Amino acid sequence: MKLLPLAAALCLAPLAAQAQTAAISTPLQVLGHEMGEDRYVPSYSDLVRYWRTLEGQSDRIRLIDIGATTEGRRQIVAVVSSPENLARLDQYRTISERLGRAEGIDEAGARTLAADGKAVVWVDGGLHASEVEAQTALIQQVYDLVSSDDPEARRIRDNVITLFAPDNPDGQQLVADWYMRIKDPAKREADFQSLPKLYHPYVGHDNNRDFYMAEMAETQNITRILYREWRPQIILNQHQTGPAGTVLFMPPFRDPFNYHYEPLVISSLEELGATLESRLIAENKGGGTTRAGAHYDTWYNGNLRTSAYFHNAVGILIEIIGMPVPIEIPFVPERQIAKNDQPLPIRPQMWAMKQSVAYSLSINRALLGYAAANREKLLFNIWRMGANGIEKGQRDSWTITPDRLAAAHAASAATGAKPVPTRTTGTSAIASTFYDTVLLDPAARDARAYVIPAEQHDFPTAVRFLNALIKLGVQVERATAPFTANGKTWPAGSYVVRSGQAYRAHVLDMFEPQKYPNNFQYPGGPPIPPADASGYTPAFQMGVTFDRVLDRLDAPTAPVAGAITVDPGRIVGTGKAGWLVSHATNNAFILTNRLSKAGVKLAWLRDPVAVAGAPAAAGALWVPYSARAAAIMTRAVTELGLSAEAMEQAPTTARIALARPRVAMIDMYGGLHPTGWLRWILDSYEFPYTIVYPQRLDAGRLRRDFDVLIVPDSAIPNAGSGGEGGMFRGRFTIKQPDPASIPAQYRSWLGAITAERTLPALKAFTAEGGAILGMGSSTSGLIAGLGLTVTDPLAVMRDGKLQSLPRTEFYVPGALLTATADTAQPLAYGLTPKVDLFYDSSPVFKLTGATGTAPVRFVGTSLLHSGWAWHQEKLDGAAAVLDLPVGRGRVFLFGPEIALRAQTQGAFKLLFNAIYLGAAQAPARQ
Template sequence: MSRLAAILIPFALLGPAFSQEVPTPESDLGFQVGADYKLASWKNILDYFAKLDASSERIEVQTLGESTEGRPFIMALISSAENLARKDHIKAAQKRLADPRGLSERDARSMAESGTAVVLIGCNIHATEVASSQMSMELAYDLVTSEDPAIQVMRDRVVLLLVPSLNPDGVDIVRDWYRETLGTPWEGTSPPWLYHKYTGHDNNRDWFMLTQDETRIMNRVHYEEWFPQIIYDVHQMGNKGARFFVPPFFDPLNPNVPPLLQRQIMLVGAHMAHDLQAEGKPGVITSAVYDMWWHGGYRTVPYRHNIVGILSEAASVRIASPIFQLEKDLTGHRRGLPNYWLQANFPEPWPGGWWRLRDIVEYQKIASRSILKLASTQKEDWIYNFYQLGMQAINLGKNEPPFAYLIPPDQHDPIAAYELKRTLSEGGVEIHRAKKSLQADGVTYPAGTTVVLMAQPYRAHAKDLLERQRYPDRRIGGEDGEPERPYDVTGWTLPLQMGVRAVEVVTPFKANLSVIEPRLPDHRVGSSSSGYYLENRTNNDVWALNRLLAKGHSAYWTDKPTRASGRTIGEGAIWLPSKDGLQADLTSMATETGIEPLPGRKPDRGYRLKQPRLGLYQPWTSNMDEGWTRWVLERYDFAYRTLHDAELKAGNLGERYDVIILPSAKPGRLLKGHADGTMPRQYVGGMGDQGVDNLLAFVREGGTLICLGDASRLALDRFDLPVESGLDENRSDDPFYAPGSILQVDLDVSHPLAFGRTSPQPVYFAQSPVFQVSGNASSVADYPKFNPLMSGWIFGHEQIHGNSALVDVPVHNGRVILFGFRPQHRAQPHSTFKILFNAIYYSVATPNVSVR
């Protein structure tokens, strides 16, 4: 996908009416921000910012684009009128500092003295964490209207970029649900559906992959337009312990995060904690729970771009309903606060009592003002250190290995290679192409090789995405203690996830290079009276297959290798018989998606393919895996229908579906869903025994059930399959952990599920099920009999040696396909999308037919 075009349209600019009275949020909304049981809608927030914009020269509200569901996505610029008048000059200076190549230290210091620091506050990415979107109105009002000398200094020395919500759709999704359930037993619960159309809570896991509209909008703000020195990511957390978290963060540190930047984060966190304490706010904790290892969040990707990313987490209420808590009921946390007691990082525990939305608003406002005060009083340091961090990255890339990563042109999946390069480029990484052959580490690489030099400002971002992660082996209570479970993902290496060969260069080398923008492969489609092959190596080949079947074309999988256009084409290629319009359709698709149709002779026999009648189960438990599955299916033009509990319980599924996908969820969540009394009746109970029985009947009558991740456990429990779990889930003496790592499997590439892939195959593993097969069950992917870790962390790897990761089980006239791993996790592992797509088409593939 191409970069989102910049849309910087002044929002509600009503001429020079800046002398009219500036309305307070309370006067506009009719209630105080943070009042019990009250929430502003997204329209309320838009309207209020429009009125501020019309009333003062100290704020300019911009519409940056649209949210996923079409709501305006806004950002408010708050500063002095003079700074806003010269905002283009400030942006140009920030861009120059962000890439300091050719900028002298003397000039950088001069820019720091005369320049303006830029701070971005991003609110409400997680829609049930409602306080910050509400708080943004009051913060904006205070900063625009106050004549306090300290705030005047802030306006003179800082430009604030204030984003009232990073998820505008979620503001209304949560508010509407809250208002609907107010006064009922389920008041203050989360909605039974995702609060972002596709990602839900995982919208804060998309900041290097950039799949969602909102992420791409803000990525442009960060790394193409404004290049802020500080980004503040405002969150809420559970309410069983501390009231407010600010940095420093807990261990481990990621070695790619520069030490100077780590110290800056500690400085900001200490300043925030000080100001909160000075304002009499108890319950503030530091150095607990949240760490700096993982790459991909709103505050963690900026680290790799020399930007100080700050997180706060406030104890939540029940959306906007207050809670009362006794101190004796409050607890600590396994990371940084073993008990709820006084300790160095928690000097004043909150004593309990009423906790309200207004409390959260006040803590967040103090934290926001603290950051702005520090940025304004030390703005020369912030600006100069931004320059320093960029120069340090460049010098590290020049003087320390790795010196580059190479992406050779001879890739198994050239479109995945393009997608990898595009992802890096959109994240601000500079990419080169070799004009001539080059030698690196004693190996010759041809002209056309992609070169990602490490001597560039965003070295940390490129390196952290391209290298293999090695999470430290951390133990509780000493080296022989229980493993400390990581906070989030431990491995994310994109070349492994995307199936791209990338080579680390560890010695200096010379090459004739030119800077490039990534481009899709460009292939001419020749004429053929017989038909065309698609090698079925790329996900876009399946996109084309979906489009062509929808247009009425015929398609087959080949059942043995063949030759076409001077090359050998492997088993499982797609054969498209010629008919009127096929060449034109393929030509258009080749231009749009980079596919390579190859003219050739008709194979004798193969698998006949047809459009699958696809169903995707959507539980009423706001399942993120279901949302990501939907996004991937839509991205590649799969037609599908959503099933809910009522349809599963009604039965006769084979009348409407050939294949049904169950997203990853624990069996209890699938079977029982929400408990009675916790949700309106239509959203409780899960699929129930009746739904499970109907799924089994669907399979026996010829349907295919695809179980992703933990959903496989439901089939093991209820379907009497010749498959058992390869792990003892209740074993405590020898635990197994692999939370969010990339593991190797050996793939049976002759099986239709593995068509187009190679072996060994990296897969994304998150405490996933593994299998032992017998009888007529076929293992399509097995873990090797050695440590399968490729990137991340694993404990107890011996327990999965030789076990299966992917199983095909015939059941009467149908089949069950068990994915232990997550083939579509967060839309990152492009390499295993294809295995999921194969599973869908396998459900309707007729083998050993004569090709017409």
């Protein structure tokens, strides 16, 4: 082949680029709309159609399929880079993955790989599908990077591999179809407050709270790319909407940040945030705010962008305004003062979506330009952070938390020494000796490893926890032979999670309590709420038993490859009368549901009995022998990790006869997030249920069709429906549209729970033998509406009125508190005597009548296990759960969360028991 002279080749290169640019279709040419056009919302199918068009026109883009969504769509990611980089994509992915994992690479090797690699950046949109600016901008950002041939675009493509990702395809399709169903654009809605259901099929807005458990299909797809296969160095997570009086919020964030992070995460975040802000200001794009300009922080692990920090990646959150119709930037006087958090204020004005899309393009260019200019640094730094995690986990190390500082001050005060004030507000100096004796106390060292034995109260749930770690890129090992640690001998089959790995911050955060600082506006003033939960330790929420190993662990282990399958259980004995199954495991309810569906007559034994060598406990499941039951039992023991005992004769102890429950669960037009999570939980454990809406409740005669009615948190409107402390537990305000304006299939969903019509129907339901499960904020409506003899132990009389305690006197914003369970009571069967409950300014109860029991209470003054609790002692003696006879039926009240975000798995049995007890206690069905 004859080669052109270099000069001629250079002359032809711009012509070739111009020819390619001319061949690339705009969104308008393919979709018939400009991105940011008034009263237009692109669907997911639009996005995929346009990206497939680009893929057919350009060698700068390649589409990859990262998995199925909840509704079965394929989740597509657009990979954009230079043709040369795309031709070597696997090589660059491997370099990025190896540096992110950091294992087996020294500094020289890391520098070589960084020099050879390309920066990898994740850019997403549409996680919250009604935030349509983000997914609209995503389409335009891809077009810009594929089609542009300016020097900046070429540098970006040459040095960066960008993964453009729609996070929630099902929701994006729902929102666009709903909005665009009205053919006349002038009649389309200004917002999305009339959506009939959640914009994630199960969890709606809470899909951004799933990023340490990864329960949803889309979260699993995303985390596999982010933390296992690609490990990008930067993650841009685009959201809406900006704080009032601004255009957008961008990093840096306010304090506190989670003390487990590698410091380079925070310094890199500050550096990149400043780059984005400077770009917008240089282009005279004002209205940006940072830090205290909004409530966002970097504490919680469950968000998409915050999970990045626990994995050594720079997570960027953008919250920008923009709706399909122009909106007003209001006049907020405080936003008009230039300061560090908002250097270039913007005047009040009408604002169109296309203006926000222009901002998003600038942000994308600034971020990718930074990645291109700092390619080697980003790649090396993610290795450095991972290598630091490996090194720290292999030696004595300490994490300094607020409680350790308090201990140092207390130790100093005990000597009679007075702290010396410093020039920095709120700080003081004490003797340096307390650094070594208190902060570096050998007993306060970080764990080098965590051992999770197979002998657990609920081993299948412990396996779910281990699989959550694996999904988020943590290496889990299993012992191949017995070993010794902490003075104990651990059997083969025990699981080991070492902290000496790249994602050490995530490991510690999953096992250790979060020690959230006391954070007040001023001494004695109101608290500053966290952006989300203050304490959430998954190991605690799931009731996992583990040991911290502080010294070097020499154990014969092998890495676990892929998801863990629960070990098969066993059937002890050869009796033919039937089987006993322990109540201890959540999976026992899958078995119960399968057996009851098959018509097998089941019972719980009231007296404690030992099952297959396990300790004696009340509530064992009795399964009489039949061929049908035997087939189900054999499969369940293997598949669900259950152990059973085959009995020679049927037990003669007292029983609770079970029946297949007919369950109704309340939802509302627009969707309740707690209902969505409950649907996920009940589906996962194979419970039957029917969703009911206010119109069905108001129609009455509920007992004819149902035994049990679940009233989720926020279902009954009241002052606590939306949650407090920054938590999002209920739902956005949903408009009740004109029935004629919506498809007929949704009209029966309209309505609201009212004191006039709905609560009398619920009272009639219990009078006729039905059982109601009231949860969270809905309990106050049930107490009033059903006339229950229950009061609020936290309420006080002030100024002649019964009032809740102010936050200055009592405040628990999303934390784990340890409650005491009476496991002899049927509602608490299968629980451990101490159980962690998620408390988020939750209701608690005091019985004032003679009937009813409190199977779970808060006992003592030191209840906090993880998070922040101000004056937790005020909960001492309060009931967390009540079991009340009402009419011929029952009412179960659950104040703290027992089913939040499918994470409180150690408390699931309260929900499951209530469902079966509600059906068991009901009289003959009418």
